[in-house]
Amino acid sequence: MKEHAVSPSPTAEQTLLSVRDLAVDFELEGGVLRAVDRISYDVRPGEIVGIVGESGSGKSVSVLAVLRLLNVYTTGASVTGEVRFEGRDLFALTAKQMREIRGKDITLIFQDPSSSWHPVLRIGRQVAEVSVAHDTMRPNRVREHVEGLFESVGIPNPRVRYEQYPHEYSGGMKQRAMIAMAIANKPKLVIADEPTTALDVTIQSQVLELLRNVTADTGAALILISHDIGVIAEMADRVIVMYGGRVMEEGPVEQVLVSSRHPYTKGLLASLPQIDKTMSRLPTIPGAPPQMFQASAGCPFEPRCGLANDRERCREERPSLRQCGEDQFSACHFFEEL
Ligand SMILES: Nc1ncnc2c1ncn2[C@@H]1O[C@H](COP(=O)(O)OP(=O)(O)OP(=O)(O)O)[C@@H](O)[C@H]1O
Ligand code: SF4
Ligand SMILES: [Mg+2]
Structure with a gap:
């Protein structure tokens, strides 16, 4: 075999x-x-x-x-x-x-929405920089592109959000922005x-x-x-x-x-x-992984x-x-x- x-x-x-x-x-x-x-x-x-x-x-x-x-x-x-x-x-x-x-x-999204961002750069700019469009489009077009991405991932107020820093985003919003970055170049x-x-x-x-x-x-x-x-x-x-x-x-x-x-x-x-059973404790597999x-x-x-x-x-x-x-x-x- x-x-x-x-x-x-x-x-x-x-x-x-x-x-x-x-x-x-x-x-x-x-x-x-x-x-x-x-x-x-x-x-x-x-x-x-x-x-x-x-x-x-x-x-x-x-x-x-x-x-x-x-x-x-x-x-x-x-x-x-x-x-x-x-x-x-x-x-x-x-x-x-x-x-x-x-x-x-191929793009990668990590677990931790905090450590994935540069703390002192605006989120919008960080997304703009990975965008391939960055090299070929005029700056205001790039910004429009990023704001469009923000909209498509459900980040409200893209114009305001573009200017904000990572600490102004919640964990969920940071992860939405990470998804925007991941799809920016149509992977x-x-x-x-x-x-x-x-x-x-x-x-x-x-x-x-x-x-x-x-x-x-x-x-x-x-x-x-x-x-x-x-x-x-x-x-x-x-x-x-x-x-x-x-x-x-x-x-x-x-x-x-x-x-x-x-x-x-x-x-x-x-x-x-189980949906139809209420369990006080979840069963686990005994033992530890090797x-x-x-x-x-x-x-x-x-x-x-x-x-x-x-x-x-x-x-x-x-x-x-x-x-x-x-x-x-x-x-x-x-x-x-x-
Ligand atoms: N940089 C490293 N140096 C040495 N060992 C490592 C390193 N990174 C991972 N390992 C070991 O490789 C194995 C696989 O790790 P890995 O991170 O891929 O697990 P995982 O399935 O992603 O687990 P988790 O669900 O905790 O993220 C583990 O035994 C881990 O300790
Ligand atoms: S140890 Fe269990 S899972 Fe592994 S081959 Fe034997 S019966 Fe299958
Ligand atoms: Mg892991």
């Missing part, structure tokens, strides 16, 4: 982003930490792909590696594998070509890493809805990262479930919600509040898995991602038992 089977590839023209066998190692004092362990997936134009998993499962590191941004935030990260965007090998591009792609075709792919985690619950759903609407309007695909499978269930077309740096399950959201074929996904789903100092030979979920039953195969053999339903894939040796 192939070590790491992947989804049957959509044809090249259907694929916007293709990630193959992506792995990230950090050289630390205690040894090498494998944060992302040979993951593969595709993103098609216009679709919303959700990446879900507990803290430390490699969600952020994997997308930073795709964008070649890891070494901006850290040193000593080693990345292997292949990433293609519209067929272009991103790891073979020059730094300049990569910056052009990041500023225009083909937006990557949003926990874009609403730092916001109040009521604001969270508004910002998520905005993200869905603006990406639908501009035709951009969206990779949405969340530790909350409820958010992914609401938003995504397809879901990728990560654990211990690996993909555990992948498939269309409705299918995975109704008939997950992986014990880890089932655990995440069990922690969703620190992958050595990529485990077997299944990383084994120590916490209710289905493993001390079976040797779970401890010794890496489960590859195998097809378990129409367009659905599971990295569990025993998914047939679910």
